[in-house]
Amino acid sequence: MIEVTGLTKRYGAFTAVQDLSFTVRPGEVLGLVGPNGAGKTSTLRCLAGIIPPNAGTVRIGGLDLASDPVAAKRQLAFLPDEPKLFDYLTVRQHLAFVARIYGVANHEPLAQTLLEELEIADKADQLPGELSRGMKQKLVIACGLLHGPSVIFFDEPLTGLDPLGIRRMKDSIRQRALGGAAIVLSSHLLHLLEEVCSHVLILKKGEKIAGGTLAEVSARFAQGESHVSLEEIFIRATGGTEG
């Protein structure tokens, strides 16, 4: 469960996120959309405890991220769009390192399952320099999921994946949600959000434009039309301009 109240993030005089409030319950997948510079990445980084917000509270599984960051972070995973890996740790060693940090006991079978699920088991003893971008992305996902997080933040999760990888990733997100995880997913790929998200939150210039279930947001911007795509809703909601 993710509870966000009055989240505000400023960089000097520039306000990236303004008074944002929303809740993601277990089993829900929230799609975070907005034009470039809308504040999506800043929001995700604040939610994951990577950077501190200037105001507001973030509760992960009922724990306040500001006052009890270690316990709150134990429940979450943040999967960035750009895979940043240690140059001299193999795929398997990355997982071993993460297991130590998160205190995952007997991680080997879990790691093996994840590697097979993500189809990088045959690359287990290779260094990042020998992997394609897609493989690196899969490794980041495997590292994020190793400790069985109940809250997952995905920042552009499909970047660099091949068509089969995309299909697997979408299935994986749905399965994690069905398993009770609360998921926030930021992406410009609106068809992805339509396929996997139960809820959507539209941001513009750091502020919430619209939020709710896909049906609720559609109803608000459909203007009486039926079967309006999320792309059309997005354009109508944001006025078709930059963040």
Add this chain to the structure above:
Amino acid sequence: MIRAFFYLRGTTLQNQLLSRVRRLRQPKYLFGAIAGAAYFWFIFFRQTGFKGPPGRGLPPMAEGSDLFPLVFIFGAFVTYALYRVIAAWAAPAAPGLPFTEAEAAFLFPAPLSRRTLIHYKLLSSQLPILFQAALLTLISTRWTFLGGNAGIHALGWWVIFSTLNLHTTGAALTVTRLIAQGVGKLQRQVVVFGLLLLLAAAVAVILWRTAPPLTANDTAHPAALFRYLAGLTRAGPLYWLLLPGRVVVAPFLAQGWREFFLVLGPALLVLAAHYVWVLRSETPFEEGSIAQAEKRGAAVAALKAGTYRLGGGKARPGPFQLASHGGRPEIAFLWKNLLSTQSFFTLRTFAASAGVIVVVCTWLSHGSDAQRSTLSILGVCGVMMAGYALVLGPQLARQDFRGDLGHMDLFKTYPLPGWQVVLGELLAPVAILTGIVWLALLTATLSLGAFRAPVVWLTVEFRTTAALCLAVVLPLLCTLQLMVPNAATLLFPSWTQATRTRDRGLDVMGQRLIFAAGQFFVIALAVLPAAVAGVLLWFAARLLGGEVGSAVMATLGIVLVLGLEIAVGLLCLGWRFEKFDLSSESVK
């Protein structure tokens, strides 16, 4: 966390070593490793047989001739330490702590407290500190005039670097906190530089009023100079002003173990005080760390891709106005490549520098003996600068094929013959190096006016002619020097790739040495016919006229031969460029 830290560091080290051993299967790394090991052994462990008893490595640096390198090394270290401290306090943006992108990606969202992250960083910095201490111990064991021994020096270096590291860490956290509280860059920089100026002024005034004059005896050998400098800091107000620094350096300067343990206590107290300060300065540093990590990551990626810009990647006006119609295409390459370097490499800067040199040297040459001495020192510096620019310059000015390896396919689509592209690519580094060596030559030439007792043949007329002749020859030498690494790029791109990355190791160092040796050999071969032609013409002209005419004739000969070599080189490299297929090369 400690276990995870040691797992990460241990595994990284092990894999790093393994991958470096594995790459020795490639001849370019194997030969590099052999050359690197030989160089390392030669510098630190060889038994000279010339000085000192055999079997004891290099001789101690205790002679008067060792004074200059010693002053240079000490000066470099003090400058480095000062730079780190000032850079930490006067950082333009929130510095955070220096995490890598991977560390930030894995550790910041992990269930770790901020204090744990600080400890992680402090522990991480110990490995480079231990390496630095070991390396400097190898160097400082030759400084026998300091007393002590290798063990004392190693521990002393460790204390110095650990304190410096804790200080910069504390400063980074404090600055991050100050920025969060709204203290601006200008306010901080005014305070930092103001304090620094105040300190420098106080030291200068104290020295001026109390320091005994520096006699010839004090500069006779390193021990005498060290005694003189130590004496300055042990008496009067300087004792108190420099006390914190003295306490930290004291273990390194201990004469024996007994003294070492006596002075170690206060030094460790300073270290502990810094540690407490760091922990008490705990503040949200993640934003600054991420920004710095991304900046560093981008710089490393650009360096690997050959697109790194010294100017920091900011858009700026061109070095000169590129004509919108007509003009030679080579000039467009020059314009493009000058844009990829520092913005101060312009004709205006060089002209202004030349003006300053002329004014300063003229003023010094008409002054007292002390001023003339200063001018002769400037002259020596000018000669050294020209030498360094000619020898090392081509390795630093890389705004040519070495930086454009990734753009080769694009260049091949241009409707230009190969030689023209090669010439265009060479122009920017040639222009930069020529500017630098000309300034150095100007300094050296004007400094000759410092000689009060005239050397018979060193007339103003001869000096001017010789300088002008050299000024004509030097750009050609720069071009030749730059043609060698560019030829290497076109002929052996995978080797060149290895030498331009930030990759480290004995084998990479060896590759660079092999390149440098190869360059030296090729240049020697290229210069030999020009030198022979110059000497022959000199003697032939001497039979007909005076010194000036001979110098001009010799220069003409040299220019002719070097020009011919460069033209042939350009045609050959142009042909190679037209045949060049990067995809068929093993650039990894």
